[in-house]
Amino acid sequence: xxxxxxxxxxxxxxxxxxxxxxxxxxxxxxxxxxxxxxxxxxxxxxxxxxxxxxxxxxxxxxxxxxxxxxxxxxxxxxxxxxxxxxxxxxxxxxxxxxxxxxxxxxxxxxxxxxxxxxxxxxxxxxxxxxxxxxxxxxxxxxxxxxxxxxxxxxxxxxxxxxxxxxxxxxxxxxxxxxxxxxxxxxxxxxxxxxxxxxxxxxxxxxxxxxxxxxxxxxxxxxxxxxxxxxxxxxxxxxxxxxxxxxxxxxxxxxxxxxxxxxxxxxxxxxxxxxxxxxxxxxxxxxxxxxxxxxxxxxxxxxxxxxxxxxxxxxxxxxxxxxxxxxxxxxxxxxxxxxxxxxxxxxxxxxxxxxxxxxxxxxxxxxxxxxxxxxxxxxxxxxxxxxxxxxxxxxxxxxxxxxxxxxxxxxxxxxxxxxxx
Amino acid sequence: xxxxxxxxxxxxxxxxxxxxxxxxxxxxxxxxxxxxxxxxxxxxxxxxxxxxxxxxxxxxxxxxxxxxxxxxxxxxxxxxxxxxxxxxxxxxxxxxxxxxxxxxxxxxxxxxxxxxxxxxxxxxxxxxxxxxxxxxxxxxxxxxxxxxxxxxxxxxxxxxxxxxxxxxxxxxxxxxxxxxxxxxxxxxxxxxxxxxxxxxxxxxxxxxxxxxxxxxxxxxxxxxxxxxxxxxxxxxxxxxxxxxxxxxxxxxxxxxxxxxxxxxxxx
Numbered sequence: 001x002x003x004x005x006x007x008x009x010x011x012x013x014x015x016x017x018x019x020x021x022x023x024x025x026x027x028x029x030x031x032x033x034x035x036x037x038x039x040x041x042x043x044x045x046x047x048x049x050x051x052x053x054x055x056x057x058x059x060x061x062x063x064x065x066x067x068x069x070x071x072x073x074x075x076x077x078x079x080x081x082x083x084x085x086x087x088x089x090x091x092x093x094x095x096x097x098x099x100x101x102x103x104x105x106x107x108x109x110x111x112x113x114x115x116x117x118x119x120x121x122x123x124x125x126x127x128x129x130x131x132x133x134x135x136x137x138x139x140x141x142x143x144x145x146x147x148x149x150x151x152x153x154x155x156x157x158x159x160x161x162x163x164x165x166x167x168x169x170x171x172x173x174x175x176x177x178x179x180x181x182x183x184x185x186x187x188x189x190x191x192x193x194x195x196x197x198x199x200x201x202x203x204x205x206x207x208x209x210x211x212x213x214x215x216x217x218x219x220x221x222x223x224x225x226x227x228x229x230x231x232x233x234x235x236x237x238x239x240x241x242x243x244x245x246x247x248x249x250x251x252x253x254x255x256x257x258x259x260x261x262x263x264x265x266x267x268x269x270x271x272x273x274x275x276x277x278x279x280x281x282x283x284x285x286x287x288x289x290x291x292x293x294x295x296x297x298x299x300x301x302x303x304x305x306x307x308x309x310x311x312x313x314x315x316x317x318x319x320x321x322x323x324x325x326x327x328x329x330x331x332x333x334x335x336x337x338x339x340x341x342x343x344x345x346x347x348x349x350x351x352x353x354x355x356x357x358x359x360x361x362x363x364x365x366x367x368x369x370x371x372x373x374x375x376x377x378x379x380x381x382x383x384x385x386x387x388x389x390x391x392x393x394x395x396x397x398x399x400x401x402x403x404x405x406x407x408x409x410x411x412x413x414x415x416x417x418x419x420x
Numbered sequence: 421x422x423x424x425x426x427x428x429x430x431x432x433x434x435x436x437x438x439x440x441x442x443x444x445x446x447x448x449x450x451x452x453x454x455x456x457x458x459x460x461x462x463x464x465x466x467x468x469x470x471x472x473x474x475x476x477x478x479x480x481x482x483x484x485x486x487x488x489x490x491x492x493x494x495x496x497x498x499x500x501x502x503x504x505x506x507x508x509x510x511x512x513x514x515x516x517x518x519x520x521x522x523x524x525x526x527x528x529x530x531x532x533x534x535x536x537x538x539x540x541x542x543x544x545x546x547x548x549x550x551x552x553x554x555x556x557x558x559x560x561x562x563x564x565x566x567x568x569x570x571x572x573x574x575x576x577x578x579x580x581x582x583x584x585x586x587x588x589x590x591x592x593x594x595x596x597x598x599x600x601x602x603x604x605x606x607x608x609x610x611x612x613x614x615x616x617x618x619x620x621x622x623x624x625x626x627x628x629x630x631x632x633x634x635x636x637x638x639x640x641x642x643x644x645x646x647x648x649x650x651x652x653x654x655x656x657x658x659x660x661x662x663x664x665x666x667x668x669x670x671x672x673x674x675x676x677x678x679x680x681x682x683x684x685x686x687x
Contacts, residue, residue: 009470012444036441036492036523037547042534043525051673054640058522061445061567105451109472120473122466125458136454143452151635153452154445154567158635165636248544367537405474416443 003389007034008405010110010121012062013415017404019389029386031378031408035419037250044368049075049161049337049359056355056370057155059420062105064155065098065146066348067370074355075161077342079335079363086322086330087163092220093318094149094159095346096311099219100142100187101153102349103266103304103311106412107194108135111301114406115197134190138308141183145315148172163332170323177319184280184312191284194305199298200406204387206295206380207256208268211347217269217276217310219347226262227272227293235343237354243371251418254376261379264351265412266303267294278317281310297384298410304349337363348373350412374418381411433483433584436468437513438503440496440553442489442521445567446514447471453570460574463581482506483584488513490523491556493546504557508584509592515566515642517553520675522566524550528672552675561592566642566674569628595627597647600639604630612638618661618670623649642674651683 005017014034020027040059044052053071057064069091076083108131113124125132143153148168150156158164209230213222224240225231232240242258245251256262270277271293274285285306290299339361345354351373358367385407392403439447450457451471468477485507491497504510515521526534527550535547553559561580563573572595579593600621604611612619612633619638621630625646632639645651658667671677 007470009474010472014439034493034495036490036496037535037538037545038441038490038492038523039526039534039538039547040522042537043522043529045534045537046529047525048669051669055522055525055673058443058445058566061443061448064443064445105448109451113474119475122461122472132458133455139452140454151637152631154449157632157637245540247541250539250545252539 003400003404005401005404008408010113011409011413011415012060012417013413013419015413015415017385017408019385021389021393024390024393026386026389029382029389031382031413033249033251033415033419035250035415038420040420041368041370044365047365049079049357049363049365052357052365052368053160059370059372060414060417061154062102062414063098063348063350063417065094065150066346066353068156068159069095070344070346070353070355071357072159072161073344073346074342074357075359077344078340078357078359079161079338079342080340081162081335083163084329086325086327088220089318089322089325090149090164090167090327090330091159093145093315093322094156095219096315096318097142097145097149099349100308100311100315101139101146102142103308104135104139104142104190107301107304107308108132108190110412111406111409112194114402114409115199115301117402131190131193134186134193137186138183138190141179141186141312144179145176148176160332162335164330165332167327167330170327173319173322173327177316177323180312180316180319184309184316187309187312188280188284191305191309194302195284195287199296199301201296202298202384202388202391203295204297204384207260207262208271208293209262209264209376210268210272210352211345212272217273217278217314221346224345224352225272227268234345234354237343237345237371238356238369241371241376243369243375251375251378253379254371255379261383262376263297263380264373264376265300265349266307267297267300268351269347270303270306277306277310278313280313281306284309297407300410300412304412337361350374350414350417351376370420372414372417372420374414377411377413378418381408381413432463432465433581434467434480435464435484435486436466436477436482436503436507437486437488438468438499439470440487440489440500440517441492441523442514442516444471444488446488446563449567449570450573453574456574460577479506482508484509484511484580486511486513487517487553490516490521490550491553492523492548492550497556500553500556508587509560509580509589510557511580512553512559512562514563514568515674518562518564519642519644519679520550520552522673524675524678525672526550528677550675564595564625564643565628569631571629572627595625598626599646599649600624600626600628600630600633600643602626603628604633607634609633612636613657616661618658618667620654620670622657623651623654625649640670640673641676644676645679645683649683651680652687
């Protein structure tokens with residue numbers, strides 16, 4: 001029996017789904033990517049390094065902050081550019097802001113309707129006007145952070161190699177701090193609302209991979225750590241995780257040792273360092289009573305909510321430090337253009353994002369490799385669905401399609417990123 | 421005898437927002453308007469907006485078809501042509517659709533060979549030259565920028581709605597021919613050109629609230645040349661800041677280079 005979904009809406013980018021099931025056995029389950037190729041890595045080759053963060057962030061309209069940042073970090077590594085503590089603080093703040101608004105979008109507008117069996121968000125908004133407002137307010141706090149530090153929400157402007165072109169004033173930091181008091185309350189209320197929904201039961205043992213710096217809930221730096229004991233520096237990434245291109249396919253998928261699929265993103269991060277969450281996020285998580293390791297991919301939704309609360313708490317911590325820092329120290333200072341290779345990674349909302357950049361002595365890009373979270377999660381998603389499919393085979397086609405779409409959306413895939 | 425009241429049936433204009441190949445950032449710029457965007461949605465019947473709904477688009481007639489992204493695949497081109505056929509007005513959202521966007525850099529580079537940096541197996545992968553939306557269909561209005569400016573959408577979209585309601589297509593608005601510099605000065609920014617930074621502001625269509633120069637970033641022309649934009653004067657101003665090659669490189673980022681070449685042919 002062939003199962004086909006032509007289009008899966010409510011996620012970033014275009015994809016369908018196709019599976020083949022014979023006598024109850026799943027022969028294949030495949031996400032069909034229907035995106036044009038933009039060849040971002042290709043167009044970067046031969047260009048000046050200064051263009052790279054600007055062009056690369058346009059891979060994704062939801063998470064430009066992390067593409068911009070990972071590109072910059074790889075350039076800084078390649079050329080040995082030093083940055084200040086204040087620059088790191090502003091960058092982390094940008095990242096938390098990015099995580100808040102990306103997760104809030106996915107949770108409320110892309111996945112919630114699935115939990116309620118509603119096919120159109122406009123109906124959802126009518127049914128839950130108060131909660132819609134809270135979701136929008138939560139998003140807006142994340143967006144306010146990105147706008148204040150980055151100059152704009154979609155495709156921020158200030159962050160560059162070596163630091164920032166422009167930094168926020170103390171008044172702007174104080175204003176964000178005032179907003180954060182409301183934001184944490186609203187995020188917790190939104191969390192309470194999400195805790196009411198029962199998520200489907202499903203489990204498949206797997207490996208969770210994310211960054212780990214040994215200090216905190218790492219999103220900006222660290223080594224690569226997996227739940228199965230792997231612990232390697234970021235620049236050894238390509239030795240352990242191989243990019244594979246199947247014939248005629250436009251996503252270069254990534255698997256561990258070229259064989260096994262693994263998982264990244266909120267579910268991987270909470271699994272690997274739930275002990276490093278802030279107080280309110282930890283309290284919220286405990287209410288669910290989940291046991292770790294947790295192998296239910298639907299819980300990615302819960303963990304995104306956990307991360308939103310954690311992100312607001314983390315933003316407050318950073319803002320309080322910035323309130324008493326010399327923020328001007330984050331302004332870019334002169335540095336030398338040098339030949340070199342830089343590999344960098346950050347935790348994007350959907351998982352670890354890697355850039356490998358090779359720059360010549362004049363500052364022109366010789367080669368670049370970008371590995372996105374969804375390119376890593378894609379094979380994992382298909383392996384999960386292959387196990388999930390038999391449980392929905394007896395449903396009507398309409399119901400089955402709805403279940404499969406919900407499953408895929410719980411992953412929060414970003415197809416624009418996966419193809420780039 | 422009972423009077424028969426004349427009943428005026430008010431139907432909301434049908435709208436679709438469709439994305440081709442892109443980062444979808446322009447759609448997010450709309451969603452990011454939050455409640456203002458939801459208020460706008462009250463005034464229309466949204467037939468297709470895939471970020472918000474799962475329902476099948478039945479393919480009915482539309483008042484306004486809005487399209488974002490570059491028409492790269494055969495499916496993209498089919499979607500675009502179909503949207504044009506269905507819509508009274510076809511409105512373009514953002515730099516990719518209007519000017520080719522960052523994927524257009526490929527055209528200026530190694531063309532079809534750029535793909536070899538990305539894929540080992542290139543057989544069976546569609547890799548056409550990047551062409552803007554108006555090469556395929558007639559465009560009635562363009563929201564420029566990478567991404568679009570949300571506030572600008574809120575300003576012009578109600579006018580477009582009025583046009584389709586009254587069916588008076590002679591009133592399609594024009595974004596005023598003002599350089600980015602007008603808004604930049606109004607914000608009290610120091611001119612980046614004074615610091616020898618090669619800002620394209622003077623020749624580029626304003627309306628973006630000068631968001632880039634305000635953040636200390638040079639204007640790289642994502643909104644396109646303004647009708648009276650003077651490329652020759654711009655080149656002369658930038659002569660001591662960038663080489664011809666560097667100038668050209670900047671114009672490639674947002675697909676401005678072909679428009680400049682076109683303009684220079686005329687002048």
